[in-house]
Amino acid sequence: MRPISFEITKSAGPLSRAGVLYTPHGAIETPAFVAVATKANVKGVPSTAFQALGVQGIIANTYHLYLSGLEAIEKAGGVGKFMAFSGPTMTDSGGFQVFSLGVGFGKKISKFLPEENPFLRRDERHSSEKGSPPPAVWDEDLATSHGKLAIIDEEGVSFTSHLDGTLHRFTPERSVEIQHQLGADIIFAFDECTAPDAEYDYQKEAMDRTHRWAERSLKAHRQNVQKNNEQGIYGIVQGGRYADLRVQSAKEIAGMDFDGFGIGGSFSKQDILGILDKVNNELPKEKPRHLLGIGEPEDIFIGVAAGCDTFDCVLPTRNGRTGGIYTRGGKIQIPNAEYREDFLPLDKGCGCPVCQTYTRAYVHHLFRTKELLGPVLASQHNLYFLTNLAKQIRNALLDGTFEKFRDDFLAKYRLTK
């Protein structure tokens, strides 16, 4: 019996479904939004608040926890115990950092291909030489301040710590080994997350490499008999914004004996639904699918419609920390002047503990005065907003009212913008 299992409670559409994901530390009712706890902490949100905020599970990061020291976490009994959370846990493999500390370092690049894409145009203009861009940037200017952060080869990735410049190396085997030490219920294969503007040839090269790494990750995991009984492993589909690569990737990853699947990398915003449809069509129905790092309310609806079960995203906590508040009428900037004397809750009618207690004017004041409590309250509200949205979506799927719920929600959500 595998440590991870998935049960489809109701298939609601061609792909969408409500289900239950069982782990050694309890179940997650899906669709679900999993909180990001990169460094064994959901920024601004103590684990004691998880239940009230509807947080069913968390995802921590291999790269960050490796750099900050694994021994204490291992001795504590794993990330979950370490952070005093008894529910289901996941760890990301560190593959995303190949991107964010590699080609993405020093740039403001989102996971989505920007509509205006200066990089592409620049490439097209100068591209007499066709072929792959370098897999990672050795930028001498950055090197002087931060070191050379990520370089990829067939075996793995060499990293320079963003904290102290020390050199480290991850391979699929090493990532899995670290994830064993971290002890989360679900671990992820080591992959390469590519930049949204990566050209086709490079994207394919990275995808093929990710497939090889997936096999090695899987093998490394299955070989460890004890951990294999305690932790499940997800393979990650790549392929960037190219539908044909995505399909190929999904087929290949689906052909491996993973317990579930992560869908990673970057997307073209316009085509995301079509791409996810195609990916999930290739993945075995009975296994769970996690859409990595995606997270705006609009995107969750798209993911669910396309058959994704779990989601994670830094946005609720990052937006919260920086003053962005999710409301059913759209996102608002709570530090803005208009909320100085607004004595309504952050989101009127919201059931979260923050909205039960505090006003916009107060949270506005906390941000203006740079009180720590401002980002804390905002993060907690936002987290509730996303977990609750997923929960409402789940209920709608069970009731067969998903489309109506989605259309009603989005109509209001987009009203103000």
Add this chain to the structure above:
RNA sequence: GCGUCGGUGGCGGAGCGGUCAAUCGCACUUGGCUGUAAACCAAGCGCCCUUGUGGCUACGUAGGUUCGAAUCCUACCCGGCGCA
């Protein structure tokens, strides 16, 4: 009263003859954030024309020197400090 230092945009504080509507910080206004390098980043911030190698008014006040002054000179006003 004498001496001395100083008065710059909401505040602090640069500038000390042209390239100054004036460095910078704070404050203020707004925008962004999608497997967290992020309690962060960006833009704006005298007035006017929605445009610009645009116009106007500005560096205590009033004059003056100069092709040209926030920058030099004179007087005055105001403030700090020292001595009476």
